[in-house]
Amino acid sequence: MVDYEPVIGFEIHAELATASKVFCGCGTEPGAPPNTHTCPVCLGLPGALPVLNVAALEYALKVVLACHCDVPSPAIFERKNYYYPDLPKNYQISQKRAPFGVNGWFEFEVNGAMKRVRILDIHLEEDAGKLVHPQERGAAGVSLVDYNRAGVPLLEIVSGPDIHSVEEAEAYMIAMRRLLRYLGVSEARMELGQIRFEANISVRPVGSATLGTRVEIKNLNSYRTVIRGIEYEVARQTALHRNGERVAQETRLFDDARGITLAMRDKEEAHDYRYFPDPDLVPMRFTPEYLERLRAGLPELPAARRARFISAYGLPAYDAALLTDEKAIADFVDAAVALSAPPKSVSNWTMGELLRLLNERGLSPDALPITPAHLAALITLVESGAINQNQAKQVFAEMFETGKEPALIVKEQGFAQISDAGALEAIVNEVVAANPDPAARYAAGEDKPLGFLVGQVMKRSGGKANAPVVNAMLREKLRGG
Amino acid sequence: MRLSRDEIAHVALLSRLKLTEEEMAQFTGQLNAILDHFAALTEADTGDIDATTHVVPMTNVMRADVQRPSFAPDDALANAPERAGDQFKVPRVVE
Numbered sequence: 001m002v003d004y005e006p007v008i009g010f011e012i013h014a015e016l017a018t019a020s021k022v023f024c025g026c027g028t029e030p031g032a033p034p035n036t037h038t039c040p041v042c043l044g045l046p047g048a049l050p051v052l053n054v055a056a057l058e059y060a061l062k063v064v065l066a067c068h069c070d071v072p073s074p075a076i077f078e079r080k081n082y083y084y085p086d087l088p089k090n091y092q093i094s095q096k097r098a099p100f101g102v103n104g105w106f107e108f109e110v111n112g113a114m115k116r117v118r119i120l121d122i123h124l125e126e127d128a129g130k131l132v133h134p135q136e137r138g139a140a141g142v143s144l145v146d147y148n149r150a151g152v153p154l155l156e157i158v159s160g161p162d163i164h165s166v167e168e169a170e171a172y173m174i175a176m177r178r179l180l181r182y183l184g185v186s187e188a189r190m191e192l193g194q195i196r197f198e199a200n201i202s203v204r205p206v207g208s209a210t211l212g213t214r215v216e217i218k219n220l221n222s223y224r225t226v227i228r229g230i231e232y233e234v235a236r237q238t239a240l241h242r243n244g245e246r247v248a249q250e251t252r253l254f255d256d257a258r259g260i261t262l263a264m265r266d267k268e269e270a271h272d273y274r275y276f277p278d279p280d281l282v283p284m285r286f287t288p289e290y291l292e293r294l295r296a297g298l299p300e301l302p303a304a305r306r307a308r309f310i311s312a313y314g315l316p317a318y319d320a321a322l323l324t325d326e327k328a329i330a331d332f333v334d335a336a337v338a339l340s341a342p343p344k345s346v347s348n349w350t351m352g353e354l355l356r357l358l359n360e361r362g363l364s365p366d367a368l369p370i371t372p373a374h375l376a377a378l379i380t381l382v383e384s385g386a387i388n389q390n391q392a393k394q395v396f397a398e399m400f401e402t403g404k405e406p407a408l409i410v411k412e413q414g415f416a417q418i419s420d421a422g423a424l425e426a427i428v429n430e431v432v433a434a435n436p437d438p439a440a441r442y443a444a445g446e447d448k449p450l451g452f453l454v455g456q457v458m459k460r461s462g463g464k465a466n467a468p469v470v471n472a473m474l475r476e477k478l479r480g481g
Numbered sequence: 482m483r484l485s486r487d488e489i490a491h492v493a494l495l496s497r498l499k500l501t502e503e504e505m506a507q508f509t510g511q512l513n514a515i516l517d518h519f520a521a522l523t524e525a526d527t528g529d530i531d532a533t534t535h536v537v538p539m540t541n542v543m544r545a546d547v548q549r550p551s552f553a554p555d556d557a558l559a560n561a562p563e564r565a566g567d568q569f570k571v572p573r574v575v576e
C-alpha cells in the first residue's frame with residue numbers, strides 16, 4: 001500500500017500591539033464595551049480618509065526583516081472586496097500584489113534539528129469586527145456586531161507548503177509566536193484571538209514532488225485544535241486517495257466538539273475578491289538605509305539567545321531552551337547575571353521557583369512580581385552563608401508574593417542562619433547525647449547516620465543551622481576530624 | 482471587452498444586488514457602453530511604462546501611533562438600521 005505524507009502550509013494572523021488602530025486613532029484594547037472604539041474611518045463613513053499608523057508599519061517590517069523577506073518598492077495597499085456584516089466598508093484594506101514582505105524564510109528547531117520553511121508573503125491588513133450569533137429564543141436570524149476590532153492592525157504571515165508532520169506544524173506555530181513576542185510586535189495571546197492559525201493541507205504519496213489538491217482549515221484556536229484538525233484532515237484525505245476518490249478544493253471548519261472538519265457552505269463566487277489598489281492610501285517606498293536601521297535595531301532573536309545561554313552561561317541545552325522561551329524571562333536572566341549573580345544559580349532559581357510559581361498562579365511572564373535585583377540579592381545571601389537553601393526558598397516565595405527585598409524578609413522572619421560554631425555547639429551536643437546509637441555508628445565509620453544527625457540539629461535550631469558547618473562539627477566531634 | 486448577461490449576474494451577486502431580467506439587460510448595456518468608452522485607453526502605447534497603481538505623486542503618508550477620541554456608542558450607532566444595546570443588529574448570514 002502506498003504511504004501518504006501531509007503537505008502543510010500556514011497562514012498566521014497576528015494582531016499588532018499598537019496603541020491605536022492601523023488607519024485611525026481609535027484604541028485597540030481588547031475587552032472594551034461594544035462599539036466604544038469606532039470613528040468615521042473604521043466605520044467606513046463616507047468621506048473618511050485612512051492614514052497609515054507608523055508603528056503598525058514598523059512592526060510589520062520588523063517581522064518581514066526577521067523572516068529574511070524582500071521588501072517590494074513600492075509596497076501598496078489594496079481593497080479586498082466582500083460583503084459580510086463584520087466589515088463596515090464592504091472591503092478590507094489589505095495587500096496583495098506588493099505586500100511589505102515576499103520570498104523569505106524562517107528557521108526553527110524540531111526534535112533537535114533545524115527546519116527551514118519558506119515565507120511566501122507577509123502583509124498588513126485591518127482586522128474585521130466581531131459578530132455574535134445569539135442563541136436565545138426570538139434571536140433566530142439575527143447577528144450582533146461590535147466594530148471595536150475593525151481596523152486593528154493584523155499581520156498575515158503566509159508560509160510555503162513545507163511542513164510535513166504534526167511535530168513540525170506545532171514547532172512552527174510555537175516558534176513563530178515566540179518570534180512575534182520577541183520582536184515586541186504582538187502579544188499574540190491565543191485566548192484573546194490575537195494570534196490565529198489557518199492550515200492548508202494536502203497529502204501526496206511519500207517521495208512524490210507534486211502537490212495534491214489543498215484544503216484550507218479554519219476555526220483553529222489553539223495548538224491542540226490545529227494538531228487535531230491536521231490529523232483528522234490528513235486521515236480523511238488519505239482515505240479518499242486510497243479509495244480512488246477525489247479531494248475537493250474547499251475550505252473546511254474544524255468542529256472542536258466532534259474533532260472533525262466539515263466543508264463550509266459557501267459559494268465559489270464569494271472568493272472573487274476583486275483586489276484593486278486603494279486610492280485612499282499612497283504607495284510606500286523604503287530606502288535601503290531605513291531598512292538597514294530597522295534590521296540593526298532587531299533584538300537578539302530566540303535561536304541566537306538560546307545559543308548564547310549555552311555558550312556564555314554554560315547552561316544545558318534544555319535549560320537554555322526553557323529560559324529563552326519567553327523574552328521577558330530571558331531578559332530577567334540576563335539582567336540578574338549582569339548583577340554578578342552566577343548564571344547557574346540564576347538558572348536554577350528561575351526554572352525551579354520563578355517559572356513554577358508563575359505557572360501555579362497562571363501569571364504572565366510579562367509582569368514579573370520580582371526584579372532581577374531581588375534574585376541577585378537572594379543569591380548573595382545564600383552564597384555568603386547568611387541563610388541556608390531552605391530558608392532561601394521561603395524568602396523567594398515571600399518575595400514573589402510581596403515584592404519585598406530579600407534582606408528585609410530575612411530580618412522580618414528571623415531567618416538569619418546560625419553559622420557560628422559556638423552557638424551551634426550546645427545543640428550538636430544535645431543531639432549526640434539524645435541519639436547515642438546513630439552517633440556511635442557514624443563514629444564507627446558508617447556514613448549514613450550523618451544525614452539523620454544533621455537533620456536533628458536543623459530541627460532543634462528551627463531550620464536556621466548552617467548545614468555545612470553542622471556537618472563539619474559532627475565529623476570533628478565524633479570522628480576527630 | 483464585452484460583459485455577458487451572466488457576468489452581470491455574477492457582479493450583482495457579489496454586490497448583493499437583486500436585479501430583475503429587465504434591469505440585467507439594462508445594466509449590461511450601460512456597463513458595456515462605459516467599458517467601450519474606456520477602451521479608447523487601450524490604444525495608447527504603454528510599452529515602456531510601469532503599471533500605475535496611484536496617480537497622486539505622493540508616498541509614505543503616515544500618522545503617529547496616538548489614540549484619538551472615538552465615537553460615543555450612540556453616535557457610532559446613529560445610522561444603524563437596528564440596534565440591540567450598543568451593538569449593531571443585522572440579519573444573520575451564516576447559521
Ligand SMILES: [Zn+2]
Nearest residue numbers: 024026039042
Ligand atoms: Zn476608528
